[in-house]
Amino acid sequence: MGKGSRRRRDDGGRHLSLEDSEADCAAGGRQNSVGPDASELTPDQIKAKIEADTVLWNAKIEALRNINLQVLEIVKRKDAKELSEAGEILDQACESCHLEYWYPAEKDLMKRLDRRLKGQ
Numbered sequence: 201m202g203k204g205s206r207r208r209r210d211d212g213g214r215h216l217s218l219e220d221s222e223a224d225c226a227a228g229g230r231q232n233s234v235g236p237d238a239s240e241l242t243p244d245q246i247k248a249k250i251e252a253d254t255v256l257w258n259a260k261i262e263a264l265r266n267i268n269l270q271v272l273e274i275v276k277r278k279d280a281k282e283l284s285e286a287g288e289i290l291d292q293a294c295e296s297c298h299l300e301y302w303y304p305a306e307k308d309l310m311k312r313l314d315r316r317l318k319g320q
């Protein structure tokens with residue numbers, strides 16, 4: 201699959217490689233946002249959510265921006281270990297926004313999985 205190409209949401213869109221660009225996030229697709237088992241918000245719902253609280257939306261963007269700036273510094277230092285750790289934080293910055301705006305229905309699922317992983 202080429203860089204920037206659309207991928208299906210249910211094929212693990214959240215297990216992303218760093219080469220996926222922010223351009224991939226442009227709202228517009230409806231892949232799994234209609235029908236009885238829809239797990240994703242529609243583009244209109246996403247837009248409404250963004251407009252209802254632009255502070256939260258901007259905070260998510262800011263979080264992504266900050267970790268990316270750190271990653272750039274780490275790359276300059278060529279510190280592979282730190283890069284791997286920063287990569288996880290970067291992934292969380294993507295995921296935390298997706299859980300809020302893309303597939304919020306999975307928020308509870310994630311909490312349940314977390315609890316199970318921690319053996320609670």
Ligand code: HEC
Pocket residue numbers: 206207208209213216217220221222224225226227228229230241242243246257260261264290293294295297298301302
């Ligand atoms: C500020 C919020 C936000 C952040 C941060 C964010 N995303 Fe997204 N992303 C979205 C939203 C909202 C969608 C759903 C768009 C839609 O329904 O078309 C999305 C969708 C996507 C898609 C699917 C695109 C499609 O049309 O199927 C990919 C791939 C993606 N994001 C990658 C990433 C990666 C990689 C990162 C981190 C480097 C990231 N995103 C960070 C908001 C965000």
